[in-house]
Amino acid sequence: MGVIFVNGWTDAPNAIATAVSTRVLKPNVAIWIAVLMNFLGALVMTYFNAQVAETISNIVSFDAQGNIGASQVALAASLFSIVVWAVAAWYFGIPTSESHALIAGLTGSAMALGGLGAVNGQEWLKVLFGLIVSTILGFGGGFLITKLIVIIFRDVPRRKANKFFTVGQATAAAANAFLHGAQDGQKFMGVFMLGLYYNNLAEKTGGGFTIPLWVMALCSITMGIGTSVGGMKIIKSVGMDMVKLEKYQGFSADISAAIVLFLASVFGIPVSTTHTKTTAIMGVGASRRLSSVDWRIVKEMIFAWVMTFPGCGLIAYLMAKLFVAIF
Numbered sequence: 001m002g003v004i005f006v007n008g009w010t011d012a013p014n015a016i017a018t019a020v021s022t023r024v025l026k027p028n029v030a031i032w033i034a035v036l037m038n039f040l041g042a043l044v045m046t047y048f049n050a051q052v053a054e055t056i057s058n059i060v061s062f063d064a065q066g067n068i069g070a071s072q073v074a075l076a077a078s079l080f081s082i083v084v085w086a087v088a089a090w091y092f093g094i095p096t097s098e099s100h101a102l103i104a105g106l107t108g109s110a111m112a113l114g115g116l117g118a119v120n121g122q123e124w125l126k127v128l129f130g131l132i133v134s135t136i137l138g139f140g141g142g143f144l145i146t147k148l149i150v151i152i153f154r155d156v157p158r159r160k161a162n163k164f165f166t167v168g169q170a171t172a173a174a175a176n177a178f179l180h181g182a183q184d185g186q187k188f189m190g191v192f193m194l195g196l197y198y199n200n201l202a203e204k205t206g207g208g209f210t211i212p213l214w215v216m217a218l219c220s221i222t223m224g225i226g227t228s229v230g231g232m233k234i235i236k237s238v239g240m241d242m243v244k245l246e247k248y249q250g251f252s253a254d255i256s257a258a259i260v261l262f263l264a265s266v267f268g269i270p271v272s273t274t275h276t277k278t279t280a281i282m283g284v285g286a287s288r289r290l291s292s293v294d295w296r297i298v299k300e301m302i303f304a305w306v307m308t309f310p311g312c313g314l315i316a317y318l319m320a321k322l323f324v325a326i327f
Helices: 002-010 012-021 027-048 051-057 068-091 098-118 121-152 158-197 213-228 232-241 247-266 273-288 295-326
Strands: none
Touching: 002 068, 002 098, 002 158, 002 213, 012 027, 012 158, 012 247, 012 273, 027 158, 027 213, 051 098, 051 121, 051 158, 068 098, 068 158, 068 295, 098 158, 098 273, 098 295, 121 247, 121 273, 158 213, 158 247, 158 273, 247 273, 273 295
8 A cells, every 4th residue: 555655646746747847737736637537547447457457466476485474575575665765766856667666676575585486577578568668659659749740730820729739738648647547556456466365365367366346446546645645846857857848749748658558558568657758758859859858867767767677676675585584
């Protein structure tokens, strides 16, 4: 529950960052839209298609030693490490990926019990595939959609065009928040089901879990409460510092990210909503000129993304070793 709350607190604001930076939405209004749409995305998408949750729940195995007690403790250690990593990132205003932290944390703690044999390579390939594809499609989509909009709207009066992009971006921001809930909500539901499984409160059927409605509702509400706590530091880093956006550019970034997240959710590929959104913003900035992007901020983000896997994984590995020894 703590990890789900922190995800809503630190990760969800990415979905609404550009709409705030272009002044399409006021910060408080945007955050409450994110609260509602995160809740609906996690609830509705999981009900109809829970493939992302299934991928996450199968990415590693904590059963290597056949010791259920050790499995429970190692899983708890992985979640503890994710909270530590996420809160540290929020403190410095760095939009690290909770998805990457989750995967790294689960992998590190599982390896503390069973080494490399605890890692499901086939499911991990989906993560790597999602990482590469979301980068390419996010950046490329932002770049191409912006170029296309400039061509389509070149003869439209600026005031009239801005009215369209104001409504369009508000709608796209809501869609991003919905799809953030669909992606990240499912990931943490998968982990929630693992917790129930290791406490003999859930059963695997056909290699996966049937997620009960009460789990969907509980996780969705918790994520929404986390989002309501705030997130202006992340909004500032993603929507204001990295690229100075106009309304049509914010619309392009949001549409690009929404398309990628929707396709990933439908095909059950776990991708980082932070990664997808920020690469889309980079693509939008680069479509104007490369100097429009503050590459210093980009370097900081990329460094944080790269360090998440070894950093959070190592913390989880050490915490799992320590927790198993203590408990």
